[in-house]
Amino acid sequence: MESTVPGQNRTGAAVTPDQIDRMLEAVRELSPQVPISTLAIDVERQSYIVEAESLGSVPQPAPRAKGAPKKAKAKVKGASPSLLMDKLGERIAFERTGSRLYDALISKFLALSNAGEDVLPPADSLRLDREALAQRELPKGEAALDTLKRIRAEELRHLKLLADTVSGLGGDPTAQTPCADVIAAASAGLVQVLTDPRTTLAQCLNVILTVELTDNAGWELLSELTENAGQGALVEQFSAALADERQHLVIVRGWLESLLNNQAGTPAV
Numbered sequence: 001m002e003s004t005v006p007g008q009n010r011t012g013a014a015v016t017p018d019q020i021d022r023m024l025e026a027v028r029e030l031s032p033q034v035p036i037s038t039l040a041i042d043v044e045r046q047s048y049i050v051e052a053e054s055l056g057s058v059p060q061p062a063p064r065a066k067g068a069p070k071k072a073k074a075k076v077k078g079a080s081p082s083l084l085m086d087k088l089g090e091r092i093a094f095e096r097t098g099s100r101l102y103d104a105l106i107s108k109f110l111a112l113s114n115a116g117e118d119v120l121p122p123a124d125s126l127r128l129d130r131e132a133l134a135q136r137e138l139p140k141g142e143a144a145l146d147t148l149k150r151i152r153a154e155e156l157r158h159l160k161l162l163a164d165t166v167s168g169l170g171g172d173p174t175a176q177t178p179c180a181d182v183i184a185a186a187s188a189g190l191v192q193v194l195t196d197p198r199t200t201l202a203q204c205l206n207v208i209l210t211v212e213l214t215d216n217a218g219w220e221l222l223s224e225l226t227e228n229a230g231q232g233a234l235v236e237q238f239s240a241a242l243a244d245e246r247q248h249l250v251i252v253r254g255w256l257e258s259l260l261n262n263q264a265g266t267p268a269v
Contacts, residue, residue: 087225
């Protein structure tokens with residue numbers, strides 16, 4: 001089983017204690033005797049924040065759909081249509097990234113499997129939180145690779161559900177809303193970890209765990225916003241997607257715990 005091993009890591013200051021003393025001596029010698037005030041730069045930064053324009057905008061309803069503006073406004077009750085569209089755009093961006101992350105994880109899994117490594121056990125063989133799985137039982141005897149492919153397909157299905165929802169509300173699912181822009185930027189580092197050939201499977205699962213935690217919270221918030229907007233039919237569909245995501249979270253956490261316990265030589269509890 002792959003693991004992180006000791007090596008020639010010299011990034012820590014403790015490996016050169018004499019250099020620490022020299023560095024501290026230079027700090028004492030070269031530092032101003034009077035503390036430096038950062039008030040001016042703080043004021044400048046705050047002025048930028050106050051005066052900055054918004055990070056993009058939510059597009060108007062698609063002009064190709066005749067009567068779309070009135071239709072969208074009539075459908076969304078008790079909530080800002082722009083807010084709901086923005087959060088729907090955010091989830092579209094995140095589900096798109098999630099699908100790509102699972103593609104990368106599957107590639108990592110196959111590479112290690114083909115190299116003869118014992119990679120991941122079937123999910124139903126793990127000691128998982130059965131209460132969290134109450135709405136989505138695990139398929140019996142499903143191989144780990146098949147589970148990964150199923151999760152990836154579910155992420156893609158969630159993406160299509162969101163795109164259809166935006167279209168049904170008169171919006172454009174291909175538009176990059178402000179929240180979608182933010183979540184795409186925040187996810188860039190996640191993609192880098194998964195696609196780096198040097199990262200271990202455990203490290204990749206740790207990133208996927210972060211993704212699934214965020215995904216669960218995002219679907220919970222979107223379901224609440226949708227319910228407040230009077231979209232009962234959508235709430236039911238979003239709740240089903242949330243149940244999928246809760247199963248994803250439990251499985252990924254179980255795999256990560258299994259890998260770490262195997263590397264530590266301790267039995268899973």
